Structure formats: C-alpha cells, structure tokens
Amino acid sequence: MRVAVVGAGVGGLACAVRLAHAGHRVTVLEAGPAPGGKAARVERDGFRWDAGPSLVTMPHVLGDLFRATGRPLEDELELVRVEPVTRYRFADGSSVELSADVPRAVAALERWSPGAGDDWMAFLGTCAAMWRASAPVLEGPAPWPPSRPRPGDPRPSPSSLVRVRPWWTLRQLARAHARDPRLRMVIERFATYAGADPRRAPAALALAGYVEHAFGAWHPRGGVHEIVLALARRLEALGGELRLGTPVRRVLRRDRRARGVLTDDGVVPADAVVLNVDAERALGPLLGRPPRRPRERSLSGLVTLLGLRGATPGLVHHEIRFPADYDAEFDDVFAGRPPREPTIYVSASCATDPGAAPPGHENWFVLVNAPAAGDAADWGAVADAAIARLGVADRVVVRAARTPGDLDRESGAAGGAIYGAAPHGRLGTLRRPGNRVRGLRGAWLVGGTVHPGGGLPLVMLGAATVARAVGPAR
Template structure:
C-alpha cells in the first residue's frame, strides 16, 4: 500500500519504520525543517539543546524497534546511564538525590528523613503492581479484554495525591511522588494514581542519555526509515486529508497538490485531526488541555561545581502552582523549576569549559495574554546565572503551538484528569474514516518517548504487512 504519515514526530517515525519494513511505500510529511516534532534540537553559538524530552527511559522499547527492522540501536546511538537520576531541592533548604540503584536511593532517603526509605520502597512496590497491570493496556489497547483484577491493581479510586499520602509520611517525599503527574501534563490532585508509573520507570529501570542528545534517537530513526526505502519530506505542510466515500484517498499538500495514499497515519495533536478532515470542531466544549511549559535554553560560560544531570527545585506552596495553571491560567508565580544539565554526563553539547542548561517550568496552555517575556526574565534571575549567560533561547507555549502544532501549546493534548484518563486516551481510529490511523503522544497509549514508539508500532501492526 501507499501510506502517508503526517508528521515526523517519534511516534510517526516509529510507525513509518515498521510499515516500510513491512513492504509498504511510505512517505513521511513534515512541515518543519527537521524531523522530531516535540523531540527537537536547537543550536546556537556553539551550544546545543534538546528542546523537548530530556531523558530516555525504557530504552528496550527503542532497541526492540531497531532489532525488528535492521541493525541494532547500539550500532547507531550510544546510551549513557544517568546517575543519580534526579536531585530534588526543597524550599526548606534540604535536598536529596534519588538513584535507580535501590539500595543507594534508600540509604540517601533514610539519611535525609528517617523512615523515608521504607516509604519509598512501599511506593515502588505499589507502582510495580500498577505497572504490571497497566503494561498490557499500554502495549495493546485499553478496549481489549484484560484481567479484571488489573482494574483493582491500578487503584482507580485514588488520585496520585491519594497515593502519595498513603505511601509517604514526609510532605517533601509526597511532592516527589506528586511530581510524576506532570510527566503526563496533569494536576496531581485530579490525576489518576496510575500516572505514578510515568516516574516510576526511571527510578525502577534507570534513566539514560544518548550521547549527543535525545535528538540523536530521531536522527537514527530517520536513517533507518530511509534505509528501508521510506521517504521523508521536510518543509511539507499537509492541509487536508482527502476522503471519498468514507475511505482515505490521500492528502493535500500546501503548494504541491495532492499525494495519493491508500492509508494515512497522523502524528499530530489528536484535536487537530477534525480540521485536517475539513470538519467543524466538536459542538461541546473542548476538553481541558494538559500542561504546557515555559522553557529557557541557557548557554553558560564556565562550569557549575557539583551539578546534577537533573535537578528539580520545589516551591514552598506546590498547590498554588497548579491553581495558577489550571484555575487562573496564568504564568506560575512561584513555579517548580526543572534544570537539565546534560554536560554532567555528556560534554558534547557546549564549548569546552562551558555548559548548556535546559530549564523548564509548568505553564498553562495558551488562551489569554500572558507576559512570557517577564516570566522568562524572572526565571533567569531566580537561577542566579545571569552574568554567565552567553546564549539564551526562550520557548513559550505559543512557540510550542506554532512549531509543533500542539493545540494551545499543550504538550500532552487533553489533560488526563479522572479515574482512568491516564489509561483511556483517544484511540487509534476515527469513526467513519477507513484507512485513517492516529499516532503520537495525544492518543493511546500517551506521551513520553517509549509510549509514542509503542503506539506507532501498534498502528503499523494493525495495518499489517504489504500483501
């Protein structure tokens, strides 16, 4: 079959690789000047930053994709272990480092807060049960028959905050656990407890950094696609999916006319698919959007002593952050600050003796007039490195929407609030549109590099090999 893939994000590329390996004629259409979607790269003044995901978990998912379609991933990309996984700093001046090495993590936690190690071990045990129950749903479909006991194991009656309070006595450790809701763009007070697995995997199975940055995975996927005979067209904007009698017939490309196709896979925000089909938006109010982000990419002169690869700096009032984002829809006044300094593990992203930081704070999906310039300046001041800044790139929710097509800049599409929303995202098909398939982080099984690869591969499996 002739298959068009709309968008060269990681999910779209995964589907395209599988489909090309299966003998289909695959063309990937990407409006930007490089593949990757949200997994983008920015370079300036000798500095280089990953502008989206900043660590890799479950590398076996990528290894399986490459092993199934050609030479192994390790022939293409060198993966470096990140240890400790994250340093957490709190408003009271204390800090703790968590490792994927469980004995090391428990020792650090007990030294920081007696009893916290035991609480963390209990939390990981709970997450392990949730992970085993959810894994089949994530890999296949939430609507396929599952072991009914799994419904109990994921604790649908609990929010992530409920889980944190049930497993951790120290309020600071509860914040660490609640932070995992943001990995899916959610408020921990309303997110299902099952979202704990988003953060659990990095502490249970390890965190990784590809030498050269996360975008090296994208480059390797693009090479694999082309080695299999697939075509990647950049600077190519799809304006419409062509349908006739309920069947996909191809796509219309801006300034280039029609491209015939027997099937189309979209790797775009699920909320934008009706527009591509020429349909009006839904009559009901659109679903609440997930978190967006305000990102600063800092090129800093000199090196910071005793820096961690990942640092999370919590505010004094964590609830106020989510009130600002979801209730007031304004830049967070006192946000949690995430700093990724990959030079701790891999110095290739900055000139010798310097370092590149990716800094991210939660932000609302756009919908009003926010002064993002002022918010960015305040964030830079708070970090205390202004005098060292050689390069500064700011990326707002509006930039994210313009560059990636994420509606409102929402990183994960609809907010996964509710008892099962973390596992029940929109499916891979559109009713009444035969031959149209959906991939990417806004549909099942959700966002994050491993999940979008699993989702893309699942689409390819359902389409099947060429006859």
Template sequence: MVIGAGVGGLAAAVRLAEAGHDVVVHERAATVGGKLGRYERDGFRFDTGPSLLTLPQVFADLGLGLDPVALDPVVRHVFPDGSVLDSSSDPAVFRERIENAFGAAAGADWARFWARAERIWAASWRSVLQQEVTPATLAALSWRVGDLAAIAPWRSLRGLGRHYLRDPRLRMLLDRYATYTGADPRRAPAALAAIPYAELAFGGWYLPGGLGVLASALLDRCAALGVRITTSSPVAGITTTAGRAAGVRLDSGEVVAADVVVSNVDAVTTYRELLPSPGRLAGLADRSLAGFVILLGVRGSTPELAHHTVFFPGNYNAEFDAVFGSPGTGVRARPASDPTIFVTRAEDPAVHPPGTEAWFILVNAARHGTDFGAVDWRRPGLAQAYADHILKRLAARGVDVRDRVLFAETRTPADLAESTAAPGGTIYGTAGGLLRPGNRGPVDGLFLVGGSTHPGGGLPMVTLSAKIVADEIGPA
C-alpha cells in the same frame, strides 16, 4: 502515508516499511523530529524538547544503533527546606538515600509505595500500554480483578501519595510525575504511578550529543528502508472515499492517494481540522500543561547541579492553580510566581565549548491562548520579564547564575504551538488520563500516533503508539 515526522510518525514509518509497506511521510516543518527539537548557537547545542530517555528497550528493535548512557542520579530533587534527594534506578540504593535524607520511616513508606507502583506498572504494561485501549477494553480489565485493583481508576495520584507517603517531600516528588503527562496531580489517575516506576526501575538515560540524536537515527533508518520523507510540506486535509481514508491534500493543492493514513498530528487537530467532516473527541480534558523554556549559555561550572535537577516551590498547589486557573474562584491562568524549576545540564563536551555549560530550564506553564485557562504568551515583554523572574527565583533557591550568562533564549508555549502545531503549545497533548484518543481514527484506514493519543506523551509512549498502529495495520 504518514502525516508528521515527529518521533511517533518516524517510528511508525520504520515499522511499516519493515512490514513491507511503501511509506511516504509529509512534514510541515523544514526538519524532522517534531517536539524533539534542537537549537545551536556559538558552539552550544540544546535539546529543546525531551531531555530524558526512559524504557530504552522500547527502541531496541527499531534498528537505530543508539548507545545511551545511564544517569546516576536520574534526577536530583531540591526541596523548599533545602534538603536534597538523588533518585537512583537501584531500588535498594534509592531507599538508602531516602533514609539518609528523611529518616527510616520515610524509607519504609517508599518501599510500600514501590511495591504498589510495581503492581501498577505490571498491570499497565500487560493490559494498557502495548495495545489499543477503548472503553470496552478498559471494561475488560474487570475480569482481571488484580489489575483493576492495582490501577485503581477511581483514585488520584495525589490520593495514592497521601495513602502511602507521610513525608510531604516524597509526596511532592510523586506529584511531579503527573506533569510528565501534562496533568494536575490532584486530578491525574493513580495509574500514573507507573511513570516513576518505569523511570527508576529501568533507569534514566542520555544520548551523547543530546536526545536530538534519536531524530537523526530515525531519519537514517527511514532512509535505509526506502521511506520517502518530504519536509516543508504541510498537509491541509485528509481525503476520504466512501467513509475510508483515501490520502491527503497538501497545502499546495496536490492530492496524494494512499491506502492507509497515519496521523502524527495532534489528535484534536486531526479530528477538527484535517477531516472533511470535523469530528468531536469525547471525554478529553482541556487542562493540559505547556512549558516555558530558557536556553542558557553559561560561563564556568556548577558542580552542585546533576544532569537533571529539580527545584521545588514552597507551595505546589499554588503553582497548579496558576497554570490551570481556578474556575471556582474566577482566577484566570497566569505565569506561576514560584514555579518548580527543572534544570538540565549535560556534562557532554559535544554540547558546549570548554569552560562553559549549556543549561535547559523548564517550568510548568499555562497553554497559549486568550481563554480562561490560557495565557497570551505573545504579550509584548512577557517572555523576557518571566525569564528574568525565573532566574531570580533560581537565585533565591541557592543557584545564582545571572552574572555568568553568556546568552539567554526563551521558548514560550506560543513558540511551540507555531513550530509543531501543538494546540496551545501543550507538551504532551491532551491530558486525558487512561482514555486519551484511540489509535484508530473516526474513519476506516486512519490511525493516530504521537503524544496526544494512546498510550500518551513521552518518548517511549510515543514509540509504543507507533508499534500499536503498525501491528493493527499489519504486513503489506
């Protein structure tokens, strides 16, 4: 039994079916894919969730028949001083681009950082990302002194950047990768340097037709393997017998028995709402990013934009202070006045009519709620006012699209919370660093997959969580 047909749930269903299990999936929404959402309007097609595919080798053995296209640049970075840096998956090319943009010293700094990032990646891949991680298994890293020194659990990503990179623009570029896990770079572990290494060493990829194609491919693969998927079928609870998961109780009241339950629901929700005896998750950080999204249909072309373009703010710390709030000063979370603006614009005729472009704009945002570290995104007029503000800020950074907009749609953290049951609309689950909730649940026979659990958020990590769980369950 799998609860939730997000990428983690579907990938787990595929692997378990391949291992000979009879797999049933219940999904609360009317469609599959979870946060890998899609939206269509007037001939435009948008990915409303992930917009970049990395580590394509993680998907290779799922039998999905994907045909990803490599991106160059992977991301175009536009800095507050107007300088531009295009990232490349060829380390030599990227170093050359850094030297051309920022000077030889910056290129040499990046090369030193890159050597460290490679060590972090190798240690993480070998010791963390492919297996279940608990405090005990992390402690075992102390027997691999080289791995422990590389991962440096005592150091922050911000600290690592300051150690290796003198140019503030390269530090800003590195800081952004903390947001890939929903974290603040000032507090995120240095181990997250594995993320830029994975993205740049193995490339950034696009799926023609949009990344929603991945959900369709997983659905087709499930159908071919005989997996039964029921949509519009919310699960109200997980049933247990003698301390072991025994099935689920649907919203309809029906109880469905199962030998094993795999939850692709957010770990916090699984523990607190689905189990008959609500459990606690120790050591979790409540400070996790959400995102504010604008979907634009745009007339004409914008050649200065790459497939992915990031516009950095003048004060990155101020953005994180706004998004997470400042408990020490008593300042609540709020929409950032000068946020980092991430624009995705695919040159793919399948996603927009001729003579137009489909833009996906994402900015870091506080989660939805009414407490100190959240914003009430349902407040009347807020979403529209903030969308207008973001387009104004984008114009100030040299890309004024306001007179070319055919339509604009907003997606707030409140919308994501409603559509996917992600607490507060957080994108990557709880930002718990290396110690996210484990893949084994608090009762026997219950396993967790998805971005809220180990090894973390993002399409490849979610897919790895499914492999970890399927390997733990084993063949039928």
C-alpha cells in the same frame, strides 16, 4: 500499500519505519524544516540543547524498534546511563538525590529523612503491581471504546483495573505512602509528566517515576534528537521518503476510507494515512470535522535555553527546585495564568555529555510549567524570574526560548498543550483518544496526545500498535 504519515515526530517516524520494514511504500510529510516535532534540537555558538524530551526511559522499547526493523540500536546510538537521575531541592533548603539503583536511592532517602526509604520501597511495591496491570494496556490498542483484541494483541486481565487503584488520585497515593510532605511532592511531580494536576490525576501516573527504577534513566550521546536522526536514517535505508517543508491541509476520503492527503504541492495518494498530529487538530481541521476542543488541555511549558560560562559545583544532569506552595502553582496554571512561583526543572546534559557545551561552559535547559495559552502571557518576564531564582544571571552568554506559542506553531500542539487533553479523573488515562479514527477506515493516530500517552517510550509503543493494525504489505 501506499501509506502517508503526517508529521515527522518520534511517533510518526517510528510508525513509518515499522511500516516500511513491513513492505509498504511510506511517505512522511513534515510541515517544518526538520524532523523531530517536540523532540527538536537547538544549536547556537557551540552550545547544543534538546528543546523537548530530556531523558530516555524504557530503553528496551527503543531497542525493540531498531532490532525489529534492521540493525540493532547499538549500531545507531550510544545510550549513557544518567546517575543520579534527579536531584530534588525544596524551599526549606534541603535536597535529596534519587538514583535509579534502588538500594542507593533508599539509603539517600534515609539519610535525608528517616523512614523515607521504607516509604519509598512501599511506594515502589505498589507501583510494581500497577505496572504489571498497566503494561498490557500500554502495549495494545486503546481500552476505550472496547474492542475485540486482534491476534497477538495483549489481553488485559479483568483484575487489572483494581491493581491500578482507580479510586485514588496521585495525591492520595502519595499521602498513603509517604509521611514526609517533601517526599509526597516528589511523587506528585510525576503527574506533570502527563501534563496533569496531581490533585485530580489518576494514581497510575506514578508509573512515570517507577520506570526510572525498573529500567534506568538514559541519555543518547549527542542528545535525544539523535533518536530522531537515527529513525530518519532507518526510514531512508528501508526505502521510505521524508518530505520536509510539506504541510498537509486535509485528509482525502472516498467511500468512508482515507485515500490520501492534500498538501500545498498537490495530492499525495495513499491507501492508509497515519496522523502524527495533535489529536485536537487531527480530529478537527485535517479530517474536515467541527473543531474538537478537549474538556481541559494539559500543561504547556516555558523552555529557556541557557549557555552559561564557568562550572557549577556538583552539577547533575537533572535537578528540580520546588516552590514553597506547590498547590498554588497548579491553581495558577489551570486557571490559565503563569504560576507566580513555579517549580523549576533544569536539565544540564553536559553533566553526562560534555560535548553539548564548549569547554568551560554549561548548557542548561530550564523548564517551568505554563498554561496552554499560546502567546497570551509575558513569557520573557517569567523566564527572567526563573533565571533569578537559579542565581545564574551573571553567567549567561547565550539565551533562547521556546514558549507555549512557539510550541503551538512549531509542533502543532494546540495552545502549546504538550500532552493534548489533561488526563484528569480517576480513569483519565483510559479516556485518551484511541489510535483508530472512528468512521474513517484506513486512518490512524499516533503521538503523545493519543493512546497510550506522552513520553518517548509510550509514543513508540503506540506506533507499534498502529503498525500491527495496518499489517504487512500484501
């Protein structure tokens, strides 16, 4: 069967590799000059940055993808453990480092705030039960609208809904488990990994932090973009084709079935079409339907890439600096304006992978939450303020940016919304668009804006679900 995959992000490439291994003739069509989508790479003057995802969790998902389609992951990539996972700094001047090793994390928390270690263990216990209930949903088809499971698909237990605590928001979960307000902020931070406000996000988003303990935190040698390159190599080895600089204008249909796509270079016939495209854009212009604007878009982000001279004492791979007023940040962002004092996330991959910066220098990826407002703000001023708070302005030798508008133009994320619709509401994670395009046979959706959600492992799980649904070549 001929399959056209629109978009060479991680989700599209992962699905294309599985389909090519299943015997299909696969063509991946990417509008940009390079594969990767949000998982892009920027190189300048000897510095290298990942411009999107900066951490790998659930490495078994990546390992399964490569093992199931040919040679094992170890033949393609080297994963390096990141320790500590994250250092958290607070407005009162205190800080704590969390390890993926639970005893080390608990000991650090107890030294920082007596009782916090016990609270963290109780939180992880709750998350473990939530994970057991959530895993079958993440690994299978979208739960809504309900459908009969296909042979081999996981079957969620009726009690699963109770275990994910749908009556709690993430903030309520944090307050039920952590006495120290600073530890509550750490737990609430996990909402932003899905582009949400912790006051309105479902408690299940706490699992973003849980998986760092359960499966570790990892960095591919050379950067996260190496995953993209490895998938492109695997696709080529399996006989698939990757066409860059080939924007798709429309999905073609006949008799209520996808029949190919229209590009600037002409028609690409296909018996099935997989759209690795922002759901808002896919379900609107590409399918010839009225524009579909979600109830509320997720967070975007302003990325500032810094090449710094000199060495930072005690540099860690990941650091988060919280503001004095965490609620004000979300009030600002979801009102459509840049936050006056944002949380600052710094990823310095050179702490784990020294080759990412020239000797005696450091590569800093600096991210602040931003509204999905495209170019509607003075992002340069926002970046200047973040650099001033970090205290590194006098060390900058190279600087680049990726604004919400850039993210929109380069990856197709509507307005720059990283995760599509914001998963607000106690069942918000269950209301993402499903992988099957309703009303059009042979058309599918993958990527971080559809089921099962954003983040590298989840988009790869969604790709596997779609590949199973398409089935082997006949």
